[in-house]
Amino acid sequence: MSDQLYQERIVALAKAKTGAGKLENPTKTARRDNPLCGDRVILDVKLDGEGRIAEIAHQVRGCLLCQASASALSSVAVGRDAAGISELRHDAERALGREPGETHEPFDAFAPVAAHKSRQDCVLLPLEALKDALS
Amino acid sequence: MSDQLYQERIVALAKAKTGAGKLENPTKTARRDNPLCGDRVILDVKLDGEGRIAEIAHQVRGCLLCQASASALSSVAVGRDAAGISELRHDAERALGREPGETHEPFDAFAPVAAHKSRQDCVLLPLEALKDALS
C-alpha cells in the first residue's frame, strides 16, 4: 500500500460538507459535468450589490476530491467577487503543481493530488462551476 | 539474381503472340480485368454449331505471364467446347500447384509460377475471360 492521496486533511474537508445543499432563490446557478468520470457539480450563489458572494451552496455528485474541493471553496468564497474567486483558482492550480508559487489554506490541502494528473479535474470542477455562475 | 520465373518456354509463349488480335463478327466476346494489377484481357471467339471454338483471338493488356497464357490458350482452344476449356483450366491449376495431378502441354510451362502466388491470377485471367465468353 502506498496511499499518498487521501490524506487526513482532504478526507476531513470532504466529510465537513461545508456549504452542501441548495439556496432558495439563488442569484445564479451553474452546473458543470466532467464527461470522462461523470462527476457533476451544481453551484448556487447569492450575490450582493457589488457582485460579491453573499451566500453559496453546492450539490456535488462526485468523488471525494470533488467534494473536498467544493467544501474548501464554500468555506472561503463568501465576500469574494469574480477576481477573488480567480485568486482561489490560482491557489488550487499552485497546489496541483500546475502553476509555480506558494499556496494557501484551504487549497494547500490538495498538494497530494499533484502526483495524480487524472484526478486534478476533480479538484477544479467546483471552481469551474463557480466561475460559470459568476460570469 | 535468382531468376526462376521467366524461363525460356514462358518467354517464348509470350513472344509467339499466338492468336493476338481481334475477330471480325465474333460469336462471343468477353473482357476480364484484374483490378489489383490492372491486367485486362479481351477474348473473341467464333463457335461452330455444337458450341465448339472455331476461331479465337485475344487482346491482352498485361504482363508477360498473362500474354503467355493467352498464347498458350489460343494454341489449343480450337475444337474445344466449354468442358474442354475447363479441362485446360484444371491443367493450368495443376501447373500452378493449386490442384494435384500431372499437367500437360502447353500449360505445364507455367510450373515456375507455382512459387509466385501473387502472379498466378495473371496466368488464369485469359482462362477466366474465355469461360465468360463461353457461358
Added chain:
Amino acid sequence: MSFDVTAVRGQFPILAEIIDGLPVHYLDNGASAQTPLAVIDAVRHYETTGRANVLRGVHRLAERATESYENARAQVAAFLGVQPMEVIFTGGCTAAINLVAFSYGSLLKPGDRVLISEIEHHSNIVPWQLLRSRAGIELDMLPVTTDGRIDLGALSRLLTPRTKLVSLAHVSNVTGALLDVRAVVEAAKAVGARVMLDGAQRAPHGPVDLPSLGVDFYAFAGHKAYGPNGIGVLWGRPELLDAMPPFMGGGSMIGRVTLAETTWAPSPRRFEAGTPAIGPAIGLGAACAWMQALDWTGAHDHEMALVQRLMDGLQRIDGTQIFGPASLQNRYPVVSFMLDGVHPHDVAQTLDSFGVAVRAGHHCAQPLMDRFDLDGTTRVSMAPYNDNSDIDALLAGVAHAAKTLR
C-alpha cells in the same frame, strides 16, 4: 489437472513488473487486456523480417506480408468458426459497429427501426443515434432487469416488422451478464430482423462458435482480446456483406476507378479501404491462436472461481453491493460493485495504491447508470492470468477504503 495459472502468467511480461514499488494486480481487463509474448513476437517478426504493403506488391517482402496478413484473417476466422473471407479487419470494435451503422444503415429507410438495449456501451448506442439523425430511423431500447441483464421479456413488445436490426452486447461490460442469444435470434428472425452482437467482452474469454449462434454480424476489439491496439473485427454473413455498399473509400476496396465512377471489390476488401492495419492484424491473429491453444474449460472454471472469491470477499465488507447477476450462471468474469458512502473513483484510487488496477465510473454506459441512478460502479474484470493474490489485494484495498474514506 487444474488450470496452470502460473504458466499462463509467465507469458505476460507486464505481470512481472514492479511499478513504483508495487506489483501489478491487473483487474481492468474489460478496458484493455494485457498481451502475451506470442503476440508481441509475431508483430516484431513482421516488422523486422517481412514488413511491406499487402495485396499489390510482387516482391518477396510484399508476398510475405500478404501471406501473414491473410493468415491472420484465417486465425481469426478459426477462432469464430467461420470462413476467412467473411472476416473484415477494422480499426476496432467501435469502428466495426460504425461500419455496419454506415453501410448496412444506408440501406434502411425512414421509419425502419433498430433495437438496442439500455445496457449497451456507448459504442453500440451512439452510432445508431448518428444513423437516426442521418436516415430518420427509429431507435428502440430493451430495458434492463435489476440484476443487470437485458430484459428479453420486452422483446415481443419492442420487435416490430419495421425492426431491421437488433444490436446487443453478447456480454455486458458492466455486469458481465451473458445474453441469451438463442432467444434473441429466434424472436428477431420471426419479424425478419437481423441480429448483431457486440462481442467486445465475450471474445477475450475463448473461441466463439458463430455458426451455432445464428447471428448476422459480430464485432470485437483486438486490444481486449490480448491483441494489439488499432485492430478490430467485423464478421458478417457473406450474402449480407455482398449486398452492402462500401463505408470508407480508398485504395484496395475498388474494382475500377474512373473519374466518372467507381466499382467495388468484393467483401472483405470492399470494407478495408486503404492500407490495412497489417501489423496489428498479425498480432490479433496470434492472439486468437493463443486463445485457441488455451484450455478454456479450465480457464473458465478458474475465472469463475475468482468471481466467487471476489463476491464472497465483498460480502464480508460492510456496505458493498454488487450490480449484476448474483449467480455464476450465464455470466462472465466482469463484476461491478458499489461501496456505500465512497465514490467509485475513490475506491479505484485507493486500490491503485495497493497495486490493483480496476476501472471506476460509468464504463461508457451512461444510460445504464442513469437508469439505476448510479454515480458509477467499481468494476473488476478478469482474465485467465489473474489469480487469488489479485483478488485478495483488491479485497484488502476495498476494506481499507471502507475504513478510511467514510
Added chain:
Amino acid sequence: MSFDVTAVRGQFPILAEIIDGLPVHYLDNGASAQTPLAVIDAVRHYETTGRANVLRGVHRLAERATESYENARAQVAAFLGVQPMEVIFTGGCTAAINLVAFSYGSLLKPGDRVLISEIEHHSNIVPWQLLRSRAGIELDMLPVTTDGRIDLGALSRLLTPRTKLVSLAHVSNVTGALLDVRAVVEAAKAVGARVMLDGAQRAPHGPVDLPSLGVDFYAFAGHKAYGPNGIGVLWGRPELLDAMPPFMGGGSMIGRVTLAETTWAPSPRRFEAGTPAIGPAIGLGAACAWMQALDWTGAHDHEMALVQRLMDGLQRIDGTQIFGPASLQNRYPVVSFMLDGVHPHDVAQTLDSFGVAVRAGHHCAQPLMDRFDLDGTTRVSMAPYNDNSDIDALLAGVAHAAKTLR
C-alpha cells in the same frame, strides 16, 4: 560532413536480412517504409510496461498509457509545427481523408464543389465520389501536365465560388512531384475554398511546417513515415474542427449520452471514437521524433543524389522512359519509369530476383494511368536509408529485364 547512410541503415533491422539468399534492396518505400528500432522499442515498452486503456482509468498503468499516448500526439504536433490538440489520430491516411469527407462533407450542400486532381491516389478520389453520391456535390479535376505535375494553370478555370474544398497530393505517389502549395492556397482563399493536403508521400521526408503552408487540413499515414500500421494523422484548423460534427460514434467522443440525445466532446476527442490505436500512436510518435532528429538537409541531398544516379542509369538502358519531372527541383524521391516492350509487373518481378523491391502497376492512381494511356509504371521510391548499392542492383535488374524479356 556528408550524410552517414550506414549509421541510418544500422537502425533498421530488416535491411540486414538475407531473404532466400538475397539482400534487401528496399525501394518500395512509397507503399510502406521500413521502421527503425526506436519505433519497435517504443511500442514494445508500452506493451510490456504500461499497457492500458487511456483517458478513463485512474490506476498507474492507465496514467502511463495516457501520458504516452498524449506524448505521441505532442511528438506528431512538433513534427507538423502545430499544437497537440489540433492533431487527430486516425486509422490511417485513408481514414483521415474519409473523416473529412464524412464530417466536413456533411456540412456541404448539393451543388457545392470539391476540387481534386487527376494525379490523386484513390484514397483522395473515392471518398469524394462517395460524398458526391451521398450529398449531391460536384467533383472537379485539375488536369496533369505531361511531366507528371498537377496543372495549376487550370486553377482559375476550375475554382468557383461554389468550391468549398480543394484536396490535393502534397507529393505525388507516382511522379514524386511536389505541389506548389502557395499557389493553390492563394487561389483557393480567393474564392473562399478550404485546402486539404494529402501528405502521405511528403511526411516520410522530414518535418512539415504547416503554419507556413497556410492549408486547412493535412493527412498522412504512419506506416509510410517509419511508424506502425493502423495509425494515421489528420491535422485541422481548430476553428474548422470545432464546427464539424463527429464522424464515427462511440466511447470517448461524447459529452453526455442519454437515450434521447448525445452531446459531443471537443476535438480531437470528438473524432477519436472508441479506444484509439494507442500502441501504433506511440510508435508513430517515436517515428516523428526519429525523423526530427535526422539531418534532413543531408538526407534530402542524399535522396536526390540517388534519384540522379537512378535517372542517369536508366537513361543508359535502351527504351526506358521516365514519367514525372525530369529535374530534381520541387520533387521528392519517387521515380516512375516504363521499359519499352516489358510490362511493369515483369520488370518488378525480375527486380525481385535481384533482391530489389519496387512497386509496379497503377499505384492506386487508375485515372492518371487512363489519362496517359499507361499499362502502369515501375515505381522506385526511396528513403534516407537507401544507398548506391540499392540503385545499382536495380539498374542491373532493369538491364537484365530489357535483355531477356523483349
